Amino acid sequence: MKEIILHGRGGQGAVLAAQALASAAVFEDKYAMAFPHFGAERRGAPVAAFARIAEGRILTKAHIYKPDYVIVLDPWLAGLVDVAKGMEGHEGTSGGVPMGSVKTDICQGLNKKGAAVLNTARPPDEVRLSLEVCVGTVDATTIALETLGHPATNSCMLGAFAKTTEEVSIGSIEKGIMDVFGERLGEGIAERNVKAAKLGFERTEVGMCSGGREFPAQKKWLPDVDELPPGCAIRSQDTEYGKLGPGSTVQNETGSWRTFHPIVDDEKCTYCMLCWFHCPDGCIGRVPDKESVSVDYFYCKGCGICSEVCPVDAITMVREVEG
């Protein structure tokens, strides 16, 4: 049996990709299952999906702890949550880690004979992880933008998975995408995703990454039955695990969710404050002496609403580059 964890962000289609992967395996007369993280998901927030492929019926209904493969749909994610550790990492917060810096270990739990399939513009030998493992890399965001017009990298990364692991053929991946994406999103969109998968397959470079990268251990608040306050009524407090209770969401660096970030042109801005009014995360600030606005990039999640509503096109959305 092979176990696969897909890490992505809400909106990148990790769950759909896991289902398409399971479907692809079934087209090869294998047995497969796919399941989501079973959590509340928000567009842009870190999510995980899971798949298992085996020759015969799979009995376990438990989570995956030691994946054979990890697929990382988002170029920044590996730096923000403990993607290889999977389940627990998903529920953690970034704790203010700067965007793009790899601080947690995607290789944790990874079977050494397995592989990591990463969305990155870097070739495998420029990737450094905690373990020296096989990696497949592809600039899936660029392919997704070319073929789909938005950064849903799921289908492309399935192509990369087929190339890196040879667990399923690209032909079966195409059938799996037509089956699952076709059902959900219609044939036209499924066909474009098949194209993204093919390009992903073609452009993936497979090699060994370097290892030895160190990652700080993440502490999580896990009170026992005597420490947990009755009724789970939690007061606002600073702890070694970060903030708890009311106000603790200030730690949620939603800025790490972006694929694009807004740039304000002070010259064009008329200071009408329409963007301030519409920003769902309250990230727009006034700059009175320039009669313009500023963006709080720690929280700005790159939704682009400000750019859409600006009546004078003073806000441009610019693609993030890997740090």
Add this chain to the structure above:
Amino acid sequence: MRRVVGSNYATSHAVMRARVEVIAAYPITPQTQMVEHIAKFINDGIMDCEYINVESEHSAISAVIASQAAGVRSFTSTASQGLALMHELLFSAGGLRLPIVMGVVNRSVGSTGGIWVEYNDSMPQRDCGWLQMYVETNQEVHDMILQAYKIAEDKRVLLPIMICSDGFILSHTVEPVELAEQEEVDGFLPKYEARHSYLDPKDPIASGIVTPREYRQEFAYQIHRAMLEAKDVIGEVNRDFADKFGRDHSGLIETEFVEDAEVILLTLGTVTSTARGVVRELRKKGKKAGLVKVRAFRPYPAERIAEVCKDARAVGVYDRSVSFGVGGPHYLEVRNALFDSDVPVIDFIGGLGGRDVAEADVRSMYDVLLEAAKTGKAKRNIEWVNTRGVVLG
């Protein structure tokens, strides 16, 4: 002051004496008078309390959850369909560990519809994190409302509690009740001081939030543990009450003639009174019959039941509710309590929808038990009492 009153009045008086500061309740037969009495106390200026008018039971329980969470002693009451409508919020009150007291005036939940007593309103709520106590007399309901606040607010418990009284048989029957004076109650029940889950803008808390999988299980264990601790607290509060008021309701269970009993019947609610008469009559005839009045259904006093029934040769359980296809909910508790005993345990389902349970019915239960004690086994484990077309024994 001794007066002849129904249980709705007795409850309302006790609620006033407990210095409850917020009430939200929606009228439903047979509880309606309770809502009316309390409204009148407030209107007459003898009770200093916020009465929140609501459009449904769902809102009533929501309102008292909020007021109790704001650190204010609160009360609500309902019956039947009204309790069913509260169901989802009952979990919130339990989970938030709010010591709300609710007067449940038991009535069957339709369909088929009816306004008379059955425990299929309260017993299905057993897993919501509420304590449940069943009473036998109007005096007991009055006394238990006072005790309920002290039990629920104890820091070992911090759980809401239902005081369940039989619709009509108590609510609409007047009996003499010693109504407590304010000074007496003040000496027994201290002012409520919220220790947790207390909504205070100056010291905010996150409460009632989505609990990720890392926390929910410990949280559930805490409620389970509090429920177990409540067994001691119920006994302690009973003794304290007995010292101050001179009325002893004997905590989790009360027994009659169990010491040398060959057959024991376990009852809940008002059927107990009728059974007391029958058991005395049987004793006079030389039959070794005993009676246990079970007062707490949550937490269920399994250890006490096992202890009391250990030498009996047949045990009967009275049930005023049915878990269809299985038996009575009370029976299941007793089977669990007596799991390592080979004594026949027989369920007697009867009195559904307010059908009268008369002396003859209780006698028929004891007859079945005496027969089982003789043969050492039950003919049937689930018996339906006074049910047309169904033969007993």
